[in-house]
Amino acid sequence: MIKIAAIQMRSEKALVDVNRKKAVAFVKEAAANGAKLICLPELWVSGYGLKTSMFHQLAEHVEGTTVTMFQQLAKALRVVLIVPFPEREELDKSLFISAAIINVDGKICGIQRKSLIWGTENKTFLPGEKKYPVYKTAAGNLGVLICYDIEFPEPARLLALQKADLIVVPSVWSIKAQQRWDIQLPARALDNSVYVLGVNAVSEGVCGKSKFISPRGTVLKEGSATNEGIIYGNIDMNTIQSVRNDIPYMKDYPPEFTPRG
Template sequence: MSRAYKLSLIQTAVQSDKKQNLEHTETLIREAAAEGANVICLQELFNTEYFCSRVDQKNFELAESIPGPATNHLAKVAAELSVVLLVPLFEKASAGIYFNSMAVIDADGSLLGIYRKMHIPEDPGFHEKYYFTPGDLGYKVFDTAYGKIGTLICWDQWFPEAARITALKGADLLVYPTAIGTLHTESSDEKQQFLNAWKTIQRSHAIANGCYVAGVNRVGREEKSLFWGNSFVAGPFGDILAEAGEGEQILSVQIDPSQIEPQRQTWPFMRDRRIDSYHSILKRIDG
């Protein structure tokens, strides 16, 4: 069983300059580490603006390899500070093949691996299918220096199957780096409705799987979207342990994996799963 550790989520606004975004994020990483963070998670596409709001071939120039400039730099920071870094960015895997990815850097600076976003949306203001190939590495759990962390990204958060599979692989914590907000055409009532749904679905993953769940969102206005922040961490029965507002913030909370087994003993959803009856889940439509 992993020991307790301090998780910090870095919720920021971003600029058009990748170098400036990296430098600003590093400053916040160092601040979080100085306050005792062991695991630090960044938001989706942390070092770029949310370019998927428009279709523009020039945006492919924002992508980089893993390992590459950002991950190599942050690996040195992780080793210096002895922290685990979860680094979501725009990955160029090869000519014409790009992913929305998350690099996991251990506390010694080693690259443990990559998660590539499995579910790719296509909505007004979120043209991700133009840019991203669907993830080809499957669902991932990384056994870091501080805990077993399941990595998922944004649109993945709406799919209970993704959360369940990742939890079954042994994750104590599911992280969802995110870029979500309201479009300029949407009302304040719609914003609140969407925000409530976003929180509810992730809290339900914590309850159904008896594990911790963290959603880390960006903030600020970028072209068509106003990103609403509200990053939060839920405990193994869905209780919100910490929640951010709508401005830049480092949100920190203790993660205690020893709380997972008692929770699953009390609410034995894992025990009572009828795995013999779930064949239809592998079909698009059952009928």
């Protein structure tokens, strides 16, 4: 079994140093409790809902302070880290909502950009490419879908077809959309016979309730709706295979159904 952790935290808007310090403490706590994969919420380092001008000030290149700091932390703790951050493209200064997937040796497995932009986010951020790779890490084969990306069935299905065992969903999910959070994440787990780890923030208007969901669509652990904290879960490869044997969605999936774009 592989123990994983979702860090549900409250970010202070635009107070990057404060947020980094808090996140590092949470990561160290999760690692001390045996977690081998640890994920932070969407845009935790900057906070959500800032003006475009502020995001331009706070956004970082992949080689910036935040990702570099957590590369060093991953290596020191020997854990896999999923670290969302506001990314600034070096060439044209475009902004993306991104996540760095960092392996236990501190090396970056990849950068996943949010591909489907929600609401007024499009005034600040560009969508990433609609590509959904599976990252092979020391904690298993995983995909990352940032917030709104999980609301469409196709990205999760494409990850499952590539043999993902876990889909991680760093988010800032609103109270208004809480019903969708409660329905869609378990549905993606069940439909694709994968574990899902939903990692939400807590703040005014945000619903919290980070979740760890089994391949049967059962919510195994759930965080508070209002308080910070860490939720833990265990990835059991035998459970994945058992579910896929009992409910052969992937075995019986017709190739002609595969999304082609």
